[in-house]
Amino acid sequence: MFKIAVLPGDGIGREVTPVAVEVLKKAARVFRFELEFNYGLISEDAYEKYGHPLPEETMELCRSSQAIILGAVGSPKMDRLPPELRPERAALLPLRKMLGLYCNLRPVKAYPELLNASPLKNELIKDVDLLMVRELTGGLYFGEKYRRTREDGEEIAGDNLEYTKSEIRRILEFAFSAAGSRRKKVTSVDKANVLTSSQLWRETAGELHEAYPDLELEHMYVDNCAMQLVKYPAQFDVLVTENMFGDILSDQASVLAGSLGMLPSASLGGEVALYEPAHGSAPDIAGQDQANPLATILSVAMLCRYSLQSEEAARAIEQAVAKALAKGYRTPDLMSNGMIQIGTEEMGNLVIKEIEQSNGV
Numbered sequence: 001m002f003k004i005a006v007l008p009g010d011g012i013g014r015e016v017t018p019v020a021v022e023v024l025k026k027a028a029r030v031f032r033f034e035l036e037f038n039y040g041l042i043s044e045d046a047y048e049k050y051g052h053p054l055p056e057e058t059m060e061l062c063r064s065s066q067a068i069i070l071g072a073v074g075s076p077k078m079d080r081l082p083p084e085l086r087p088e089r090a091a092l093l094p095l096r097k098m099l100g101l102y103c104n105l106r107p108v109k110a111y112p113e114l115l116n117a118s119p120l121k122n123e124l125i126k127d128v129d130l131l132m133v134r135e136l137t138g139g140l141y142f143g144e145k146y147r148r149t150r151e152d153g154e155e156i157a158g159d160n161l162e163y164t165k166s167e168i169r170r171i172l173e174f175a176f177s178a179a180g181s182r183r184k185k186v187t188s189v190d191k192a193n194v195l196t197s198s199q200l201w202r203e204t205a206g207e208l209h210e211a212y213p214d215l216e217l218e219h220m221y222v223d224n225c226a227m228q229l230v231k232y233p234a235q236f237d238v239l240v241t242e243n244m245f246g247d248i249l250s251d252q253a254s255v256l257a258g259s260l261g262m263l264p265s266a267s268l269g270g271e272v273a274l275y276e277p278a279h280g281s282a283p284d285i286a287g288q289d290q291a292n293p294l295a296t297i298l299s300v301a302m303l304c305r306y307s308l309q310s311e312e313a314a315r316a317i318e319q320a321v322a323k324a325l326a327k328g329y330r331t332p333d334l335m336s337n338g339m340i341q342i343g344t345e346e347m348g349n350l351v352i353k354e355i356e357q358s359n360g361v
């Protein structure tokens, strides 16, 4: 039995997660997987019950599972807590660290049906199909932090950006091997003109490239990369970068797919893998049946691909999403003239119906 921990979290996480779980259950029936789902608390619900956004009960549930589906964390109430209790810092980061999830994958693909939903011109995005590989357990977010008042009375704060060579190597290895089964190009993003950690990153990428002679390696400064992502995004195949650069660039890349609501992610590297949409808890639309569940549905497709090793099931879910869009169904974030507006749950039901129709169920 394959054990999955489900952590819906806050805001729209509570709406999109159950919808994606239903899609996964349908895929499990069609492709004959035996899945066991166990639910856990994270962020506000956990804080209310246990006084901490990541209680030991939830950590134990995650450790004893093979995959985790996470909705999103963050709520107005949690955002008012002291920094050490806020859910990103006290729940998400420790969860990634505890499970050794050093590799975050965010595929960004332009859907022909959604070209008009992107703020970029159609001709710029129509051929976009890239994979963002982000280092997830090192760098600034995990480095030493301090805040104090100096002797002259000035307040000072800092965060340390540190990487070991082996941390850099393992994430680059992931990117090179992913590129091998794609279009064979790796863009390694850094800021080697000013950061020492980036100089080690660049050197390591160059050394590792020798073992992959059939792949093209390109180095790009992060500021140039931000520009290239809007100027000519179809040039990219696999982009690999450190934690904070990846955090920023992957949100930027999300608009290429039309909406944050379309962007899935997988965090790999340990024995347990974590799947979550790239978006947050969207308190502005929470509880209104407006959230786009497709990012979470596409995240469970990634679960099929990477954890269940079923390319067939992953493709069936992805194709069902594409078909629902091709028929003109849209959540409000994707709406354009002539399309049919629907809510979160209805979008999930349509994807399930498409899986059934394509697989003779």
Ligand code: NAD
Residues within 6 Å of the ligand: 012, 071, 072, 073, 074, 075, 076, 079, 088, 092, 260, 261, 262, 278, 279, 280, 281, 282, 283, 284, 285, 290, 291, 292, 293, 295, 333
């Ligand atoms: P957000 O991603 O929640 O929302 C940004 C904008 O995109 C909002 O206008 C929102 O309505 C829209 N949006 C996001 N997902 C959508 C979806 N599925 N369907 C339709 N529209 C969608 O980012 P934010 O507003 O900066 O942050 C809100 C909260 O989420 C904060 O507490 C933040 O800390 C948290 N957050 C959590 C994660 C995570 O859990 N991994 C990531 C980012 C932000």
